[in-house]
Amino acid sequence: MPPVDEKPVLQAGDDGRARCWWSLSAPEYVTYHDEEWGRPVTDDDGIFERLCLEGFQSGLSWLTILRKREAFRAAFAGFSIERVAEFGPADVERLLGDAGIVRNRQKIEAAVGNARAALGVIEARGSLASLFWAFRPEKPSPAPRSTADFAAETPESRALARELKRLGFRFVGPTTAYAHMQAAGIVNDHLAGCWVRDEVEREQVAAAEKVA
Numbered sequence: 001m002p003p004v005d006e007k008p009v010l011q012a013g014d015d016g017r018a019r020c021w022w023s024l025s026a027p028e029y030v031t032y033h034d035e036e037w038g039r040p041v042t043d044d045d046g047i048f049e050r051l052c053l054e055g056f057q058s059g060l061s062w063l064t065i066l067r068k069r070e071a072f073r074a075a076f077a078g079f080s081i082e083r084v085a086e087f088g089p090a091d092v093e094r095l096l097g098d099a100g101i102v103r104n105r106q107k108i109e110a111a112v113g114n115a116r117a118a119l120g121v122i123e124a125r126g127s128l129a130s131l132f133w134a135f136r137p138e139k140p141s142p143a144p145r146s147t148a149d150f151a152a153e154t155p156e157s158r159a160l161a162r163e164l165k166r167l168g169f170r171f172v173g174p175t176t177a178y179a180h181m182q183a184a185g186i187v188n189d190h191l192a193g194c195w196v197r198d199e200v201e202r203e204q205v206a207a208a209e210k211v212a
Contacts, residue, residue, distance in 0.1 A: 071100025
């Protein structure tokens, strides 16, 4: 999840466009905010990648994860669910020796276990994305206007976390689940007035129909 602080919540970038405040704190954030955060993700490997990265981010800054993202992709076979599900003890040791990623045994083993759980979901219901999108709020919340309008978790994220845990996923508490929902465009938490928000709303409609 992007950082939260007390700066003015809507700020203009060098191009004059109004953006969510957190996106202007580093160049990597600007690109992530404009091109990815909140844009709907409907492919299974994309959903899995964001779930893994949110898990690795726990206790760290999201900027750290963004800067290591390509190394994560190389280490985890492009976040192919099928390939990661085949990782064994030797792969775990390889990943623990990879300085390009976050070397935490529990998080690495959780990523492998989550790939195997994801395969079970795909077998049972046809796609992993459809599971996550099933927890999209029936009535979207109003566009946030201040930091006070952002939630760390919601009833939907708590329900999603419970279901994921029931299915064998790890490192998927309600806060992580909600951060995933934000990142994957299942909810739209771009600020009112942010130039990206209206685009995301239009994309969400098409995405929800695609995974229904």
